[in-house]
Amino acid sequence: MRATEVVVTTSSPEETRLVGERVAGLLEPGDAVLLLGALGAGKTTFVQGVASGLGCPDEVTSPTFTLCQSHPGRLVLYHADLWRLERLQEVIDLALDEGLEEGGVLVVEWGEAAADLFGEDALVVHLDEGATESERLLAFEANGGGWERRLSSLS
Amino acid sequence: MRGASLRDEASRLLAIETSCDETAAAVVDEGRRVVSSVVSSQMDLHARYGGVVPEIASRAHTELIVPVVTEALALAGLDSAGRGERPVEAVAATTGPGLVGALLVGVSAAKAIAMAWGVPFVAVNHLEGHLYASLLEEPDLELPVVVLLVSGGHTLLVRMDAPGRYEVLGRTRDDAAGEAFDKVARFLGLGYPGGPAVDRVSAHGDAGAFAFPRAFLEGSLDFSFSGLKTAVVRYVRAHPSVATEDVAASFQEAVVDVLVEKTLSAARQARAAGICLAGGVAANSSLRARATESAEAEGFRVFLPSRAMCTDNAAMIGAAGYFRLRDVGASGWDAGAEPGLGLSPPGRGGAPGRRDTS
Numbered sequence: 001m002r003a004t005e006v007v008v009t010t011s012s013p014e015e016t017r018l019v020g021e022r023v024a025g026l027l028e029p030g031d032a033v034l035l036l037g038a039l040g041a042g043k044t045t046f047v048q049g050v051a052s053g054l055g056c057p058d059e060v061t062s063p064t065f066t067l068c069q070s071h072p073g074r075l076v077l078y079h080a081d082l083w084r085l086e087r088l089q090e091v092i093d094l095a096l097d098e099g100l101e102e103g104g105v106l107v108v109e110w111g112e113a114a115a116d117l118f119g120e121d122a123l124v125v126h127l128d129e130g131a132t133e134s135e136r137l138l139a140f141e142a143n144g145g146g147w148e149r150r151l152s153s154l155s
Numbered sequence: 156m157r158g159a160s161l162r163d164e165a166s167r168l169l170a171i172e173t174s175c176d177e178t179a180a181a182v183v184d185e186g187r188r189v190v191s192s193v194v195s196s197q198m199d200l201h202a203r204y205g206g207v208v209p210e211i212a213s214r215a216h217t218e219l220i221v222p223v224v225t226e227a228l229a230l231a232g233l234d235s236a237g238r239g240e241r242p243v244e245a246v247a248a249t250t251g252p253g254l255v256g257a258l259l260v261g262v263s264a265a266k267a268i269a270m271a272w273g274v275p276f277v278a279v280n281h282l283e284g285h286l287y288a289s290l291l292e293e294p295d296l297e298l299p300v301v302v303l304l305v306s307g308g309h310t311l312l313v314r315m316d317a318p319g320r321y322e323v324l325g326r327t328r329d330d331a332a333g334e335a336f337d338k339v340a341r342f343l344g345l346g347y348p349g350g351p352a353v354d355r356v357s358a359h360g361d362a363g364a365f366a367f368p369r370a371f372l373e374g375s376l377d378f379s380f381s382g383l384k385t386a387v388v389r390y391v392r393a394h395p396s397v398a399t400e401d402v403a404a405s406f407q408e409a410v411v412d413v414l415v416e417k418t419l420s421a422a423r424q425a426r427a428a429g430i431c432l433a434g435g436v437a438a439n440s441s442l443r444a445r446a447t448e449s450a451e452a453e454g455f456r457v458f459l460p461s462r463a464m465c466t467d468n469a470a471m472i473g474a475a476g477y478f479r480l481r482d483v484g485a486s487g488w489d490a491g492a493e494p495g496l497g498l499s500p501p502g503r504g505g506a507p508g509r510r511d512t513s
Contacts (some may be wrong), residue, residue, distance in 0.1 A: 039342055040385030044329055062330045062381075064338075065308030066252065069495055083338070093210045093256070133389065 004148040006140045006155045009130060016042045016127075016136055019154075020049020023123075023140075026150045027054070029075055029103035032096075032118040034111025037127030042136045043109040046127065047079050050107055063109070068094055076104035083110045091117065121145035165244035165275060165480055169237060169268065170473030171224065173261030174253025174281045175308075176212055177466070178219035180227035182243065183473030186287070186318065186481075187294045191230035192470040194463070195219045213256030220264050227469070237272055245269070245485070247476025250278040251496030252308070258492035266488060275485035277476045281467075282498040286315055287474035288464045289431040297428040297456060303418045303446075306434035307333035307348075310378050311498060312417060314425040318478040321500050324421050325376025332410060333436045335380040339387050339406050343399050353403045354439050360404030362441075365390060367409040376421050383409050407441055415445050422455050429456030437465040 010016045023033070027050075035043045044062045051060040056073035063069045068080040078099040085091055091113045100106055108114050111124070126139040140151055167190075172179040181192040225235055228243075237243035248265030251258060262278075269276035285304050290296055301324070304311040310327035330338070333350055340349030345356055367386050370379040387406050391397060414436075422430050430450050436442065443459050450457045464471065 038388065039338055040381070040388045044381065059326075059328065061327055062334060064334050065331060066494055067254065090210050129389070 004140075004142050004151055006151045008138045008140070008154060010042075010136045010138065011130075011132070012134050013042065013045045016045045016138070017049035017052065019138055020046040020051075021053035022049075022154060024050045024053025026153065027075060027105045029105065030100045031105045031145070032100060032114075032122040033105070033107045034114055034118065034122050034124045035107065035109050035127060036111055036124065038129075041127035041129065042138075043127055046125070046138070047077075047107050047109065051077050051079070054105070068096065070099065070104070076102070078104050078106040079109075080106065080114075081109040082113045085113055088113065088116065123147050123151075166477065167241055167244050168277075168473045168476050168480075169224070169228070169243045169246045169265075170279070170469040170476055171220070171246070171248040171261040171265045172281070172284070172467055172469040172472045173216045173220065173257050174249045174251070175257060175467055176215075177468070178216050178223045178261075179467060179469035179472075180220075180224040181469035181473050182227055182231035182233070183291075183470055183477065184241075186474045186477030187291065189291055189470045189473075191227045192468055193223050193227045193230065194466075194468050195223050210256065212254055213260055216257050216260035220260055224264065224268070237268070237274075243272065243274065245275045245277055245476070245480055246272070247277045247279050247472055247480075249281045249284065249472050250486075250490055251493030252281055253492075253494060255492050255494045258494065262490070262492050266490075270488070275480065276488065276490070277480045278486035278490040279472045279476045279479060280496055280498060281472070282309060282311065282496075283479070284471040284475040285309075285433040286313060286321060287318070287478070288433050288460045288468075288471040289458050290318065291470055291474050292460055292464055293458050296431070296458060299425060299427050300429050300431050300456075300458070301418060301422040301425055301427045302431045302433050303414060303437070304433045305332040305414065305436035305442075307331060307337060307350075307436075309333075309434060310380075312376050312421045313498070314421070314427065315431075319482045319500060323498055324425070325378065325417060327378040327380065328372075329379050329381035330384060332378070332380060332414065333434070335384050335410060336407075336436065336439075338384055339403075342388055343391070343403060345399070345403065348435075350436055350439055353407050354441065356400045357404035357407045357441065360398065360400030360402070362404040362408035364398075364401035365405040367405055369409050369413050371413065371416065376417055376424075378413065378417065380410065380413075407439070411439070411442050411445050414442060415449050418446065419449055419453060419455070422450070423453075427455065429458060431458045431460070433460060433465060435466045438462040 054073035056071035233239035312325040337349035
């Protein structure tokens with residue numbers, strides 16, 4: 001299947017958060033979303049929006065230290081961060097798929113290392129700096145998982 | 156059943172801490188006196204990975220837990236069954252927050268020991284432990300104090316009125332202070348752990364070289380370090396030949412400015428007698444110097460725990476365990492690891508087991 005790609009430009013952290021909220025509306029139980037982007041690209045900000053869109057009352061902060069935090073909402077949001085991990089085995093040890101089997105959704109910061117685990121069904125989001133200091137480009141890429149249909153409402 | 160029949164008479168505790176990368180055990184009397192404290196640093200192992208790696212951490216804890224506990228008992232003049240002139244009367248362990256695999260090692264060991272010895276087990280919140288670190292070194296600490304708890308995973312401002320009575324005044328909204336140090340350090344190629352690396356390099360840099368942004372979040376005692384981290388990254392990308400020590404020093408200055416200003420602001424609002432630092436970032440030399448200078452200028456007492464007491468250790472878990480046992484009682488045998496545990500005082504339904512979602 002040909003990859004679907006939708007690019008959204010935001011001009012502030014608040015707008016990045018709003019895009020996260022809209023993506024939350026597209027999420028279904030068992031979905032995995034991998035976030036790729038450099039330090040400061042807005043990954044945690046995006047996840048704060050997803051959490052808000054899922055109606056999670058928790059304040060969402062960076063899970064770099066805890067590796068994975070769960071936030072109950074309309075769906076349980078599992079928020080993971082692989083910044084400190086380098087080997088696939090360490091990622092496997094986190095058992096990130098357990099929450100998905102229970103009907104939650106998973107959003108992974110520094111998701112590169114988890115790409116092999118979730119394959120074609122994951123939604124991949126590339127976050128990049130834009131032309132100005134506060135501008136960000138969010139490129140949504142998917143090969144399966146019904147994302148082509150779902151992403152059409154984002155553009 | 157060893158010791159007193161009334162659980163609140165238990166005053167000599169064996170404490171175990173394995174929430175992150177340290178395997179630690181201690182014997183503490185009356186929550187105030189450290190009889191022995193052993194910390195087995197795993198830094199050599201972790202330095203290669205740029206952080207705490209859970210699988211490695213839990214395997215290392217498994218290997219170290221028995222020798223570390225045995226050593227703590229021996230240094231306290233006790234045999235490996237906790238017996239001696241004054242035997243252990245309760246066993247405490249950190250149940251959260253932390254890495255689940257690592258926490259499980261300490262919690263399982265502590266419960267097994269308590270069960271075998273017929274003494275109560277008490278579950279301790281790691282963050283609460285940090286609050287007691289100052290009391291261990293300064294038993295006559297004048298209260299209330301405002302504690303700035305800053306580490307790789309946590310950034311909290313807490314008013315402490317008495318042992319077991321405290322309130323969270325502010326917290327980070329995005330990255331922990333220590334996490335910002337770790338991420339900027341790795342980005343600048345300074346290695347791990349990031350705090351000491353930035354501290355070291357900054358000594359040779361100009362802290363006023365770059366005016367990186369400070370997020371003061373007017374009207375709130377919360378913190379935000381995400382924007383600062385982003386600003387440092389953007390600046391270095393745009394100016395690749397810039398002196399690393401100047402960037403490190405300017406970044407550190409921005410973090411310290413915010414931490415010190417917010418802590419003093421909290422101390423004024425809380426009408427505190429003084430301020431305390433806690434957590435790994437409290438070992439940062441610039442933070443220690445600036446906090447002391449600024450607080451003393453306003454008439455606040457300042458207490459800086461030793462560097463060993465700033466970083467993770469089991470003595471502080473023994474202190475917190477003593478007060479929790481006294482005020483709340485023993486924990487159930489079903490108390491397990493709680494990786495996402497928040498900080499909430501006992502007496503408000505805040506025994507470990509409750510998530511802090513405030």
